[in-house]
Amino acid sequence: MTRLWRSFRCLMVLFYLLATPGVMFAHARETSKAEALLQTMSAEEKVSQIFLVTFEGNQVDEDSKIFQLLSKYQIGGVVLRADKNNFSEEETTASLRELTRSLQEIVWEASSQVVNIEDTGHTQGFTYVPLLIGVQQLGNGYPGDQILFGVEQLPSHLAIGASWDLSLANQVGEILGNQLSSLGINLYLGPNLDVIETVNNEAASSLGVNAFGGNPFWVGEMGKAFVSGLHTGSNNRMLVVAQNFPGTGNSDRSPDREVSTVRKSLGQLTQVELVPYFSVTTPSFGSPGCVDAMMISHNRYQGFQGNIRASTRPISFDSNAIQQVFSLPEFASWREAGGLLISENLGSGAIRRFFDPNDVNFDARQVARNAFLAGNDVLYINNLISTGDPDPYTTLISTIDSFVQKYREDSAFARRVDVSVLRILEAKSKIYPNFAFPRMSNEVVEAHSAAQETTFDVAQAAVTLLSPSAQELDTLLPDPPLWYERMMIFTDVRTISCCDGCPSTTAIGTHALANALVNLYGPQAGGQILQNRINSYSFTQLTEFLDNLETDMAELIESNLKSADWLIFNTLNVSENIPSSAALRRILAERPELLSEKKVIVFALDSPIYLDATEISKVTAYYGLFSKAPAFLDVAARVLMQEYAPSGALPISLNAVGYDLSIVTAPNPNQVIRLELVMPVEAEQAPATSVEAEEDVGEPGVEGDIIFDITPTPAPTPLPSFKVGDLITIRTSPILDHNQNIVPDGTRVRFDFRISGEPDITQQFESTTQGGVAFFNYRIESAGGMDVIASSGLATRSETLQINISPEGVMSFFAFTPTPLVSPTPEPTPTATITPTLQPTPTSTPEPLPASYPSLGDWAFGVLVMGIGSALTFMIGLLWWGSSRWGLRSALCALIGGLGAYTYLNLGISGVKDWIQQSGTLYVIEIVVAGLLIGWIAALIWWMGTEGRYPKRNRR
Template sequence: MRIQRRILQGLLLVCLATTFIAPEQIAIASTPASEQAQILLEEMTPEEKVGQLFLVTFSGTDVSTNSPIYQLIANYHIGGIIISRANGNILVEENAAENTWTLISELQKIEYYNSYRKQPEALITTPPTYIPLLIGLSQEGDNSSHTQILNGVSPIPSQMAIGATWDTGLAQQVGTTAGKELSILGVNLLLGPSLDVLEVPQPSEPNDLEVRTFGGDPYWVGKMGQAYIKGIHEGSQNRILTIGKYFPGLGSADRLPEEEIATVRKSLEQLQQIELAPFFAVTGDAPSPEATIDGLLTSHIRYQGLQGNIRSTTRPISLDPQAFNLLMELTPFGTWHEQGGLMISDSLGSQALRQFYDPTGNSFNARQVALDAFFAGNDILYLGNFADSNLPDTFTTIKNTLDFFAQKYEEDLTFAERVDESVLRILAKKLSLYNDFKLETVLAPQDGLAALEEKSQIAADVARQGATLISPSRSELNNNLPNPPTTNQRIIIITDSFEDEATGKPALEVNTLQESILRLYGPRSGLLITRANLTSYTYKDIIQLLDFPAESEAIGASLSQANWLIVAALNTTGDRPNSRAFHRLLSERQDLLQDVNVVVFAFNAPYYFGATDISKIDAYYGLYSNLPSFVDVAARLLFKEIPNPSGASPVSIPGIGYDLISATSPDPEQTFSIYLNEAPPTEEDIQGETHPDATPSFPVYNVGDVIDIQTSPILDHNGHPVPDGTPVQFVVVSAVSGTNYLPLVETKNGQAQTSFLVEQAENLQVYATSLPAESEILQISVANPGSVDGEVQIAPTASPTSTPTLTPTNTPEPQRVITTLPPLKPTGPSWPNWHVWGLSFLITTAFALIAYQTGAIFGQVRWGIRWGFSAFIGGMLTYSYLALELPGSELLTSSPSLLWNVILAVLVGSSIGWGIAILVRFLVTRSSKIDKSGD
């Protein structure tokens, strides 16, 4: 009896445990990082908590105890710092990398040692509450003001140069290089990459993005962004947080966000199609954690008609709670944010925000701006150039703001809860970088600097693969310029060389291209060219020639004697009148260009020349970056060492009629393949023999089979897979049922697939169109079940019909839609789920009550209780067996009648449980009678 009772008790415990197996595990299990973050949060003071919300800037490299940045770290517990060349934190010098490592290390040490100082003396022997700083910068690539470290690290190409390769592998390699080297320096926050989509280039507008974007196609910007982010994470070994810019996108803005807040006329639906698509791709729709962005930088941009009302204009997204929440309610963003994604405001001290709050520029209430940005939904507030109009300096403004936030934390419970929510998210991210907050873990080791001596060659790979022949076509180029320059020909090089305000140096030196040509093709490299025949001028020299020809006769004479005119072009902007030097030369002094081979290399964006300008150019190439490796590739293109550059522009170029939407549409010159995912045997396989001269057979299906078909990768005009979402129409043609158009499907990773059910025996021809491209034709044979030797039985028709043509029209009128294949798994309720579980529980409970009531009716109350429990255990064990998908369970759960199958199985299980209990009672009663008869 005791053994039987223990068995029943054990079964009851198992049943109770398995009864509450959650059919849908909605709650996310607490991770060690989140648990540790919660512990840290509970130990922090209000001042320490609000300090974590702020990213600050400072001037110079002084971090002594009297410096403002020391005071902000030691006494105000700021959470992070952004360093830059503009603020003098990073100097343009040979040992810039080592100096940056030193600065970052010192900043982290200030926080660490002051965390001890903040402890009571009685606890000085215990580990302090040390929370590392986030120390970040932007490193967008190129020799530009958006790249902070120019010396001591591997050169990084611009994002547009990467986009021109159309190679996500190269994008990842660039990210890996940048992530590895920045991590060596101690950087743990990267403001990048930019995920803006340059849908329509605006070279004449002040908001011109230039080469600070991967391109103009949302799909490809997202793919490149995913790869770049994955590279940063892998290269840094997940020691750098990536922050995507500029959410929700600046591609359609007509103002620079630093100078004036732009207003964009777009609805939320339009934003989702273009601007938001790349941000979706790196947040909730990211393919892996490594490709997921850690945070988003919210831009100061307004939208008119965001919610459909064209008369309604939002405040800047970074300050508008309603507009901000509208975006964050979109599933990819909401899911990502709930899982720990950070929202960071753009610089709250920008000139644009100052004008927004007070167009006169006389008043700027800094702490109110910070409060507005925080209430809008930002987790971290970036206080760049943050100075209140009524306070003496930035340092005082930041202190005042921190004090204000700390006071409000103690007075306003709702505000305190909102702060705790953001700080918890920030702490979890910091823990994801280091696992534990030990100084030796946080500091980048000094011996790692030796790895920076070996520079990566990834920029050279990007330069070679991204180089683009913009105009003319390859065949026309061979006619226009059949041969490269020769030894006796004179070459004039004009370079857009101007001094960068941030570096004090030109992005392109006047003789950069000349020296590259001499190094590769000069006296020491085959003597294809001599120094005497090379002359270089700047754009400023050309302006001098055009405006004061009498004072520039030497330049005019040099140009008139040239055989080749090579132009190294950057951007064209109204802020630099000299940037239009070559445009003016083409229109004002065509006499100097007669019988001269004119070759232009665009080391910035490729859309600054109009159709008339390009018509006067013999060869126009896009390089997209001004790094030395790109200059070398330009020289190799000039001398035809690279005869067929493989890159393609990732943005539209109006001057040559290059439209990116058309370029990324299916190429009509291709005939893509179409095939069966799981083809059945062919007729020859069935017959077991082949004949050399026989016509190739095609697969044989039976009536009632489902045919699953798929295309090969569909390529665009540049030879790359078409973007996701490209529509594809599958068509099935037969002599019996005519032409049938399957439901339209869209591509995924360049391919499309669909399925259909065959309803009668016939020969089928299947093809697909993705206008204007078409596939090859697939032949399929359908036989009646039971036909011998694969013989195809064609259903008779009332009258003969001619075989319809296989060439689809542009606007086909469907004759009959073939039944579409249902999913491989039934489309019933998902399994397991609360609905089925609830019904199973109620039915099992009811059956158990019936079993109990039966025992009670016969005067066996105790056995009635046992019968009830046994029935309940049997039913719930059966449900648990099915829910855990143990062997054999799929026979019931994979059926369309899932609900009824489970209920029936639970009833059977309850019956078996009750039956076992009845059997036990019978055995116990019998044993008792035997014992009594023995007595």
């Protein structure tokens, strides 16, 4: 009997394995490839896979240090940086593709060479493993981007967050993934998933616009959509690394200078800082929205490390803290499935200051070993140099050698290395199946229209009116700038370069906004403004004026300030290292009289946190654009001319304008929460955790593929059968916040049940939202009727769901909204707002104006000027020449000249048309005056040839 039972069990196991080959054997094959490859690698090759390094320059010939690292040590990955001069010229795409191809070829050729193995007499070649080539490209140009030329400048994280649109986040990620992958980049250092809770600390200032916002739920959803786009755009040929884990948005100082501290309990960390990282790790590992790795920050966290002291190590060096973090259920499965841990840069100033505060003896080898033993699989090294070493290259070689020696001497260390290297190989096999040599297309990446359109869509959705309110602004600015009004534009112009010796350029040009205005509204595009009435200056020139420097430009600025009607400031971040960046704050404080009686407009092209409440009170309108890409200046011009009303909303709290994100993302009290009884079949298909935030919840009543009725009048419904003890499921419609977005996951919703016949007895139950919707399961206690209402925070108005169960078990129900005694102010239906899509400014030259130009208004001005000129010349002839006859002749000659000049304008000569298009009506008047003058000069010559030559002839 025992033998039969054993045989039966063996058959069952065999049957199970054969029935599930796609699940078990596929994974086994994938793992076995990495394990088989690991077995063929030497100690030197294994250790080298752990290191992710930077290098100087863009030359990879045999004399370069990076060639030695790749050919002799088989380094696992490199990171390209602008400050390392890895990008050589403005034609970055071609040179970058050549650089990444050369780096991969060095590794490939080294693996095919045969080398002698010391002390054995045998020969062996390197095991080929594709090289990881990483870059940080966070958007918004310098300093968030490393690649500054040749690729489309995409929006910043904060601009994407201000759009509150997950589809736009996904589109930006997809475009970026496509661009980088086609350049040979296979490791993306981003996105940042920091939650900016406060904006008055050094850490928030250092993050600037490189974070999605201040609400944990939305930061996570934006990050997940962005990561999904990166994977899709790169055709799953890119590893994505979430940076700054487990969050630096609430640290007390910039992590670049010193190891900072986050004093929050574990509960607080799991409710705020860790929520975005949960979002990008809880999808099944390998799914598009799941990150492949996380970069551990050099911060200290009270919630994981207890009381913080000066001696407390950063979490990146604390094995107990890292183990505790990744024992959390949300991270445990991700880590077990193969998630990589990458250390933050071990050569940062903060780490050097922590381990060697007196700058006496910094041991880089020990620092790297400690970081690895703490739990990091990959060590990111940039500018790591030990005391006494001549350069970072020497330190890196000695560090690798020390790891190899430790590997051979310490079996526990060797096992630790093998575990991390296996993770690295499995990650590489995801993007290069069978560890094949990376192939790139010969097609050079160009800026394409899809990137421009997506960037413009983000700019249009993100632009936000920060101050004052829209109603107050209508009173302050009833009209946009008129053609005769003068505008002065001041822009924070900063010079950047992609490498030492490369030609310099500017992040934003001095005339960038003026050009956008002229292209959209100048003489060639409707003639709403005149180019000669716009003056543009840099913040540096404004600073020189405020410093009372005696220059011609300073005098011109003061003159133009006095005559200007509009003052427009394009601001970036305020930095102590850039004195001119404070120009706006200085003029507001030092020369307020120059702003009196003028319309002062501020466009924040970076984070809007740098002005305080008093400074904002001195400006007419304060807008947030959050990015300086050309499309954002295009949108700024449209907003200034009141073609487009800002529709974005701040993704961070800003006390200076009284904007509290926690209040804004709370349930809107002016909504009616709809209630729906979920049918038994639907309840099986849509459990309480099945509603995803990505679903279109803009239309109440539509949730995924399930359609439910929210009509406030009784409607026929199916009559399901229930019995006492059964569970019924009730759900709400999507609950919206003050910005008409769904509320964050975890928002509390209260369900009140009132039993019919017992009006004084109310049962209260709580649930939480997921994807903006709350579900609640209620067990039927007896036949009869009940009324159900719901509330969430200050949103206390809801439908009443009436449910009746007959003794036979048949249920009937309907929902209705009670009519309030006082009719509330009608609220807009919480559906997605459809706004006209504005097209970006065309880059081609605008079409010339029609041949009928000058316009009717110009003709009227011309006739008026000709009449005045003729009258004046008649008076000259009458008084100066002493004859009414010559007065009439003078007037007629002048009139003929004016008419001739105006006729000349209408002949359609190209040069004349260009002048008219540039200067408009003013040029027409000038030409008519010139014609009048020519006619009067002709009359003068006539008079001098007759009466003036012989003044006494008529007196005889």
